[in-house]
Amino acid sequence: MHRVVVLALDGVYAFELGIPQRVFGSADDRYEIMTCTVDGAPVRSNADFMISVEHGPELLPTADTVIIPAFDVELISPEIPDPVMRALGMIRPGTRIVSICTGAFMLAAAGLLDGRPATTHWRLADDFRRMFPAVQLDPDVLFIEDGDVLTSAGAASGIDVCLHLVRSDHGSEVANQVARCCVVPPFRDGGQAQYIEQPVPDPGGQGTAATRAWALENLHRPLTVADLAEHARMSNRTFARRFRDEVGASPGRWLTHQRLARARQLLETTDLPIDQIAGQVGFATAASLRQHLHAAIGVAPLAYRRTFRTGTGAAAG
Template sequence: MPQHQVAVLALDGVIAFELATPSRLFESTRPPGEAPLYRVRTCSVDGGPVRTSADFRVVVDHGPELLAEADTVVVPAPGPELTAGRLPAEVHAALARIRPGTRLLSICTGAFVLAAAGLLDGRAATTHWMHTDRFRALFPQVRVDPDVLFVDDGDVLSSGGVAAGVDLCMHVIRRDHGSAVANYVARRCVVPPWRDGGQAQYVDLPVPERGGATTAPAREWALDSLDASPSLRELAGRCGMSVRTFTRRFREETGLSPGQWLVRQRTAHARRLLEGTDLTVDHIARVCGFGSGASMRAHFQAELGVSPSSYRRTFSCTP
């Protein structure tokens, strides 16, 4: 298999953690004694040192010509001056070197750079939840989703804040080489191979009043009983709340309605079973609370854009 060439573009003010994430994860796909699956190199717009968001600069070995050679280009979060909707001429010129069809990845506010260059026009994308309102105002032509950890729009992928770049890179490895390689990298780097939920769980929430009730007991029970079909009244009763109070508090704490949250948890559990077992789709549907294979297929199509069988073919760890 030819080595996949990855170019990471270090822009002024880059966040060092995000700059190093692609190299650490993609280059960890190589088991001892085997050829690497990716070659990751870092460049800047002029080949010179780059100021980071920390108290140091990074010296890179490549200039913008590297972008023309890449199969995948990654843009980590730059400094705030590059997220104002306009790009300096030298950044535009560097991005113009990217060949048509090259896969593009942005981490956190790196999406602002791709959007300002017109590379996200008409595409789905995400960025850090703190900046999505400003992103929408600057780039109304981009379909931004603030609730997810990352968006896969084919040859253009974007992630939310900071650690969501890890989720994105793990997803790309899984997409390129399957679950076995992704799980190997996860174990080696001590990161989750797949993280459930979206950015909503990290959004700042009001601090509950002292002694205030929470919907956690209902969520804990539901996770242990995904094959059940609890009513709102039953869920609210486990927290000692009225249905109205429970529904409002649940959305405050999770960013989702109880029904949406249950579907996501059932889908996540079904994905794990599809990846790690040879159980039939109908059996998994019953275990996860979908009731029938047809219902599970409909939810998979709505949530993931693929059927359970297609998902299993792509991500199964079983022989």
């Protein structure tokens, strides 16, 4: 059984601490989830209570995945406490390491993110860049996967990254079941930009939600950004601006993401030929689907199908 070890640091956020158990624990006993601290002693939460756990750092070498939830921003520092450094040093090479929100600061302080892409809460992006200039920070996304290290943005992005791991490990069908159990969407569109404070739009302004819904029902068509703008009755420029404000991604990028998501679902749940799947999701040819899928997750459609139809492993990327 895949063991997930959650490392609770001093000042841990209680909500984020509970995310791994809630998500992985809903995957029908496919994961074992355990919690530890750097010394086995209780830690204070960022609320008005202490958290007591049964395990210390001896769990870390046994983990297949280690998750570091968010901790109090007042404790953020470019210097890492010795007990934390010793605990992180106990993690086996090749172990999957995941941070939620401010947990990325601890990974960066330990040097685990140097030269790598990473993310954290958008409000802390300037502080992060100042402390850790060697990290390739992208504050616009909900989470980033770079090999065996994943970083996620604030709070609910911890749910997003955990669901992504379930999907990578066991396929979309299991991930969708977990999402339904947790009463959350299987994945969210766009990035953090949609949650950053924006000027209040004009009361009479139009949104893009109806057009997004229409696009999802018509993915088989060769839709363009101009088609979406026409449906929304906006100019291309106005539509693109409002779409990015609402979703956090460009219309073209969002459309490609939706097509790939539908294609992955069909690859996992049907025996349709690749060219038929390409047509159903709006890619002109099977070659176009192969190109986009490989760019997104690093595998070809047939390799993806073999992996997730059998449930024997995870696709690369």
